[in-house]
Amino acid sequence: MPTSPSLYDRLGGVYAIATVVDDFIDRVMHNPILNANPKVDEAHHKVPPAGFKYLVTEMVCWASGGPQKYTGKTMHESHDHLGITELEWQAFMKDLRDCFAKFKIPAQEQDELVAIVESTKKDIVKAG
Numbered sequence: 001m002p003t004s005p006s007l008y009d010r011l012g013g014v015y016a017i018a019t020v021v022d023d024f025i026d027r028v029m030h031n032p033i034l035n036a037n038p039k040v041d042e043a044h045h046k047v048p049p050a051g052f053k054y055l056v057t058e059m060v061c062w063a064s065g066g067p068q069k070y071t072g073k074t075m076h077e078s079h080d081h082l083g084i085t086e087l088e089w090q091a092f093m094k095d096l097r098d099c100f101a102k103f104k105i106p107a108q109e110q111d112e113l114v115a116i117v118e119s120t121k122k123d124i125v126k127a128g
Contacts, residue, residue, distance in 0.1 A: 006065030007112050011105070014061055014068070021057045024099040025049060033091035039082045063116045075123035082126070089125045093117070 011017055028034060029049055035041040061068035072078065096117060100110045 007109060008061060008064040008066035010109055011064060011113075014057070014066065017060050017064070017066075018053070018057045020099060020103050020105070021053055021060060023102065024096060025053045025056060027095040027099060028092060031091055031095055034088055037083065037085070037088060040084065040088065043082060060113075060116075064113070075120045079124040080126070084125050086125060089121060 008017070011020075026049070029044050029052075035044065055070070055072040058068050059070045059072065062070040093114075096114070097110075100113070105113070
């Protein structure tokens, strides 16, 4: 019995994922709601965007069933000190959905990606 393609394969593999991540991280890095949090704004300017995009691409590839291994910090380690609020989380998720719409990612794949992202929320959102 043939196995169904992984989410990674349905998304188009590393090149397609990297293209979407590139756009998404640009949105997040310049989101005024996220950058209103001084700790988030500082974190956004501590590392070069290219490195951040690399790690997010690596993570999405790994989490969606690709051959890549995520080598960055845990979500808890990288976000615990930022005091991210529910409002900021919702702004982040809007950027994600807007990015999906721009690239016309099919609904099923969007739902699977959102479920992966939502699974990290408890390690990222600190306050209300």
